[in-house]
Amino acid sequence: MVDATAKPAFVLRLLSRNRIVKWAPLLVLSALVLFFPxxxxxxxxxxxxxxxxxxxxxxxxxxxxxxxxxxxxxxLIVAIGATFIIIMGSIDLSMExxxxxxxxVFASVFIGLGGTMLSWAWLALPLSxxxxxxxxxxxxxxxxxxxxxxxxxxxAIGFVGTxxxxxxxxxxxxxxxxxxFRALLTERWFNFPVMVYIALVFLLVAWFIQSRTRLxxxxxxxxxxxxxxxxxxxxxxxxxLLGFTLAGTFFSVGALLAVGRIGIAETATGNxxxxxxxxxxxxxxxxxxxxxxxxxxxxxxxxxxxxxxxxMVVVGLPDFLQDAVLGILVITAVVLSTDRKxxxxxx
Amino acid sequence: xxxxxxxxxxxxxxxxxxxxxxxxxxxxxxxxxxxxxxxxSTLMKVIYGAYQADGGTVTIDQKVVRFHNPRQAMDHGIxxxxxxxxxxxxxxxxxxxxxxxxxxxxxxxxxxxxxxxxAAKEQLAKVKLDVDPAxxxxxxxxxxxxxxxxxxxxxxxxxxxxxxxxxxxxxxxVLAREEVELLFELVRELTKRASFIFVSHxxxxxxxxxxxxxxxxxxxxxxxxxxADADIRAxxxxxxxxxxxxxxxxxxxxxxxxxxxxxxxxxVSLGQRYKDISFDLHRGEVLSLVGTxxxxxxxxxxxxxxxxxxxxGHVEIKGEQISKFNARTSVGKGIGYVPRERKIxxxxxxxxxxxNMTLSQMQSYSSAGVLNTAAEKSLAREWIERLGIKxxxxxxxxxxxxxxxxxxxxxxxxxxxxxxxxxxxHPTRGLDIGxxxxxxxxxxxxxxxxxxxxxxxxxxxxxxGLSHTIIVIKDGMFCKRFDGKPGGKPSLFDLVHxxx
Numbered sequence: 036m037v038d039a040t041a042k043p044a045f046v047l048r049l050l051s052r053n054r055i056v057k058w059a060p061l062l063v064l065s066a067l068v069l070f071f072p073x074x075x076x077x078x079x080x081x082x083x084x085x086x087x088x089x090x091x092x093x094x095x096x097x098x099x100x101x102x103x104x105x106x107x108x109x110x111l112i113v114a115i116g117a118t119f120i121i122i123m124g125s126i127d128l129s130m131e132x133x134x135x136x137x138x139x140v141f142a143s144v145f146i147g148l149g150g151t152m153l154s155w156a157w158l159a160l161p162l163s164x165x166x167x168x169x170x171x172x173x174x175x176x177x178x179x180x181x182x183x184x185x186x187x188x189x190x191a192i193g194f195v196g197t198x199x200x201x202x203x204x205x206x207x208x209x210x211x212x213x214x215x216f217r218a219l220l221t222e223r224w225f226n227f228p229v230m231v232y233i234a235l236v237f238l239l240v241a242w243f244i245q246s247r248t249r250l251x252x253x254x255x256x257x258x259x260x261x262x263x264x265x266x267x268x269x270x271x272x273x274x275x276l277l278g279f280t281l282a283g284t285f286f287s288v289g290a291l292l293a294v295g296r297i298g299i300a301e302t303a304t305g306n307x308x309x310x311x312x313x314x315x316x317x318x319x320x321x322x323x324x325x326x327x328x329x330x331x332x333x334x335x336x337x338x339x340x341x342x343x344x345x346x347m348v349v350v351g352l353p354d355f356l357q358d359a360v361l362g363i364l365v366i367t368a369v370v371l372s373t374d375r376k377x378x379x380x381x382x
Numbered sequence: 383x384x385x386x387x388x389x390x391x392x393x394x395x396x397x398x399x400x401x402x403x404x405x406x407x408x409x410x411x412x413x414x415x416x417x418x419x420x421x422x423s424t425l426m427k428v429i430y431g432a433y434q435a436d437g438g439t440v441t442i443d444q445k446v447v448r449f450h451n452p453r454q455a456m457d458h459g460i461x462x463x464x465x466x467x468x469x470x471x472x473x474x475x476x477x478x479x480x481x482x483x484x485x486x487x488x489x490x491x492x493x494x495x496x497x498x499x500x501a502a503k504e505q506l507a508k509v510k511l512d513v514d515p516a517x518x519x520x521x522x523x524x525x526x527x528x529x530x531x532x533x534x535x536x537x538x539x540x541x542x543x544x545x546x547x548x549x550x551x552x553x554x555x556v557l558a559r560e561e562v563e564l565l566f567e568l569v570r571e572l573t574k575r576a577s578f579i580f581v582s583h584x585x586x587x588x589x590x591x592x593x594x595x596x597x598x599x600x601x602x603x604x605x606x607x608x609x610a611d612a613d614i615r616a617x618x619x620x621x622x623x624x625x626x627x628x629x630x631x632x633x634x635x636x637x638x639x640x641x642x643x644x645x646x647x648x649x650v651s652l653g654q655r656y657k658d659i660s661f662d663l664h665r666g667e668v669l670s671l672v673g674t675x676x677x678x679x680x681x682x683x684x685x686x687x688x689x690x691x692x693x694x695g696h697v698e699i700k701g702e703q704i705s706k707f708n709a710r711t712s713v714g715k716g717i718g719y720v721p722r723e724r725k726i727x728x729x730x731x732x733x734x735x736x737x738n739m740t741l742s743q744m745q746s747y748s749s750a751g752v753l754n755t756a757a758e759k760s761l762a763r764e765w766i767e768r769l770g771i772k773x774x775x776x777x778x779x780x781x782x783x784x785x786x787x788x789x790x791x792x793x794x795x796x797x798x799x800x801x802x803x804x805x806x807x808h809p810t811r812g813l814d815i816g817x818x819x820x821x822x823x824x825x826x827x828x829x830x831x832x833x834x835x836x837x838x839x840x841x842x843x844x845x846x847g848l849s850h851t852i853i854v855i856k857d858g859m860f861c862k863r864f865d866g867k868p869g870g871k872p873s874l875f876d877l878v879h880x881x882x
Contacts, residue, residue, distance in 0.1 A: 248751045249744045256741055259730035266689070266721060267742035267795070268713030326732040 124325025132196020171283020258325025718796025731781020
């Protein structure tokens with residue numbers, strides 16, 4: 036009964052629910068960035084050693100920004116992969132297994148082919164991405180062809196991946212010490228390591244896919260109304276398959292950056308990616324039932340998660356609080372992004 | 383007995399109810415009509431307690447009452463029979479009837495199913511429905527479910543001291559004509575037990591059933607008429623504030639069709655849904671399938687669109703026999719499908735107007751998978767203009783448009799992609815009079831441009847008025863073919879005679 040053409044007062048419009056929901060992730064991020072230096076300042080003030088707010092902050096510094104950038108980078112790329120799936124209204128929980136397999140495949144092949152980027156060993160990079168794509172494709176096949184709910188299919192495949200990585204490494208760590216590859220971390224432009232810029236390039240690629248390609252549009256259509264997408268002649272199964280394959284490819288790029296960051300590939304490389312990436316996507320404001328959100332939301336979400344993790348360390352709060360804070364944040368994000376007037380019950 | 387005095391309701395930016403006076407007397411059937419957006423549903427919601435009025439008073443037997451939720455309204459004898467059937471499909475009939483009121487059958491935490499079944503049987507007898515109360519609700523037909531719903535509301539009779547007021551919101555929308563008759567007969571009988579408020583888009587039905595009719599427009603009651611004085615034309619005039627053309631059939635606007643066959647069905651059958659259906663759809667022809675609810679008309683449309691595969695017979699589209707039934711092939715052959723459930727199969731809400739329009743034809747707006755959004759947008763602007771779609775711009779979320787405008791977006795989607803076979807399933811369902819007229823105009827325009835249209839219409843008048851050819855389907859079988867050329871249209875009686 037609400038007249039769509041009615042124009043509420045300007046202020047009301049500025050503060051409208053949709054607008055708040057749209058910008059909430061960015062607001063939360065900004066608030067956090069101002070909050071941690073404040074805690075720092077208060078602590079120093081109490082110790083009788085007041086410094087200038089922000090200017091002399093350890094948190095609010097280029098060095099720390101680079102640190103956040105480094106820790107956020109692999110998670111960002113993995114979360115972008117998950118974003119596409121969540122826009123489709125599905126969910127992919129295979130990222131830990133996929134990242135581990137891709138990291139291990141890359142490292143073994145890289146070492147096996149000579150162990151330096153200046154030899155044929157660089158082939159390990161595309162090979163690892165192919166491996167990621169294949170795992171994603173299998174995910175999609177299990178989900179679409181066997182008609183298994185995506186969360187179950189991908190969770191199971193993820194476990195298979197973790198097992199496979201363990202089988203390949205026999206529990207060992209594989210060190211990747213090639214200076215050219217490690218330049219991802221060690222080479223810095225404007226204080227930020229190369230891997231941050233690479234992640235930005237992939238973010239732009241993902242944005243292009245999301246907004247300028249048929250596949251991207253199809254993701255939104257499937258997430259917004261699968262029946263309708265089908266009745267408009269879209270091949271929904273194919274779109275799902277491609278979606279999972281794309282996600283797998285992004286997971287593998289995340290894996291490569293993770294190896295670049297620590298110089299080690301092992302079964303545990305994938306640990307914690309599931310929680311961080313799903314949290315980031317949701318906190319960023321992409322709706323879990325599909326159709327709404329995008330990769331920029333995910334960027335904000337990843338930064339929120341990493342700023343909290345980093346900030347709590349910098350101001351010296353106990354790190355076991357981090358997960359609790361993140362958990363509360365996820366619920367807040369879902370509460371904010373859910374229009375509870377239209378959905379009365381949730382299963 | 384039940385009375386609203388000067389009831390007001392405001393939403394941000396909308397004055398939904400303006401000083402509404404509304405009375406229901408004991409044993410009376412009160413009709414409520416108005417265009418979409420006139421305030422009918424808001425008024426209903428205030429009555430059954432889902433909304434609270436901002437101003438004015440509600441009285442029952444001269445006592446002022448105030449409901450904070452539907453449960454409180456029910457405790458005062460006000461029950462709602464929902465338009466979207468609100469029964470839980472996987473529960474049994476009796477569980478649905480006593481949902482939320484099981485306590486009376488519970489002893490030390492255990493439900494006495496026998497007692498519940500017996501009580502349910504009594505309730506079902508009120509609506510003359512003879513089904514086992516333990517039946518799973520999903521096994522019932524639409525009309526049976528509607529009756530169960532009514533029985534559920536009538537349980538208030540035993541629970542409440544005063545009189546009952548039962549709201550019927552579009553109770554006939556999913557029923558076929560003879561089922562409507564049954565329902566009306568029942569409601570008339572039930573006036574011994576309760577008063578009714580009857581809301582419907584179907585004006586004739588409101589006139590037929592109601593003792594008194596309230597006419598709403600823009601949140602106000604603009605007229606109250608007694609059944610004896612009621613006149614459809616006068617009421618419609620009040621509702622819209624403009625003349626509705628009574629030259630319903632507009633025969634002069636109907637153009638003859640060509641001989642070119644677009645769709646040919648040869649003895650097509652689909653299990654028990656429909657059997658041995660044959661017909662030809664020609665270029666520029668409007669062909670209506672008429673029949674009762676469940677006669678198999680929708681299934682035939684869905685087969686032609688490739689959403690289900692026939693068990694025997696074959697379908698030719700533009701002279702080519704279809705070997706593989708799926709939506710992609712059909713879309714590729716120029717078929718467009720405008721489904722009944724706009725929200726599920728019509729538009730993607732959350733996607734913009736232009737994205738919805740190109741959804742079925744993205745290959746034409748992309749190369750190597752990359753979209754040309756500029757071309758998409760200019761296409762959308764062109765069709766917004768052509769069909770007069772009321773939207774501020776092409777970026778607007780399609781879910782925010784009114785039903786009529788969403789329908790236009792769906793039509794634009796197919797027409798802009800060059801579809802020349804359009805399947806329309808209840809295209810005017812739930813639309814107000816103005817929006818319906820727009821849809822009729824679009825159908826006529828498409829027909830004159832050489833589009834073949836297969837129509838399952840909302841009403842028989844619609845079918846007669848728009849069609850060149852009318853095929854009556856009864857129990858899934860071809861029953862009778864009528865020529866609907868100008869001057870020689872069949873009468874309602876001709877059709878109904880063969881339908882039932």
